[in-house]
Amino acid sequence: MSEKKEFTISVFTENRTGLISRVVSIFTRRHINIDSLTTSQSSMEGIHRFTIVIQTTNEQVIKLIGQLDKQIEVLKSFYYDNEEIVFQEIALYKVPTEAFSGGDVIERIVRRHNARILRIEPEYTVIEKTGHEHETEALFKDLKTHGIYEFVRSGRVAISKPMEQLNRYMEEMEISMSQN
Structure with a gap:
């Protein structure tokens, strides 16, 4: 079994009432404790960001990101280890x-x-x-x-060292939608 380590998850969402409860319930169902949770607006207008710190395995965080991304108001989720963020x-x-x-x-x-x-x-x-x-x-x-x-x-605030992945993801979605 893989060793647990600290991960920081960035979840980019629409700003909807009750969304925080649904996001937290995904962690609860998987019996993953949240060490820190911070929400704020993101660099993109109308999009909010959850910054969540957890201790889990690589396999679990990948599954967790998949579950988060299935939520309707969740645009995209990313996970990082401490070397990948400031x-x-x-x-x-x-x-x-x-x-x-x-x-x-x-x-x-x-x-x-x-x-x-x-x-x-x-x-x-x-x-x-x-x-x-x-x-x-x-x-x-x-x-x-x-x-x-x-x-x-406060909870952790974090920025990824790689260029912001959400902007790239949103641009790809816009291109994909315009081609259809």
Whole structure:
């Protein structure tokens, strides 16, 4: 049996109510846990993009893409391993502002992690960190000893290193339809 590894799936869809539920149910039926799910508009007007991170085998991800592509509002799905994409996530940390008053410890932590301060209020300060999950987690661990009121991390956003495959696919479909 093949070894499980991390894949990032890009699903290009029409923007329809209930589609996210149908997409997620395909993963659920196959007993594949979704580690991260992000949706946004794509570079093409009227087309949305789901970015989904999963741990599975090569065989399973190929079957999964086939199932996704069968959905009516799904235009096309692609899968990538981590070497084929550029990816990031964003994390926000709400820490007590008083933690900054005990010297420059928090300031050094923020600088060491290449994070930035977004907002300073009397009760709290919001810090932002963009990076890979292990980087946002490392800052969380360093700040935790000084107190954290809230922490949130986005899902993965990713762009494939190969030229965007959807544009090429859509051009091929348009040519094919005009020839019929």
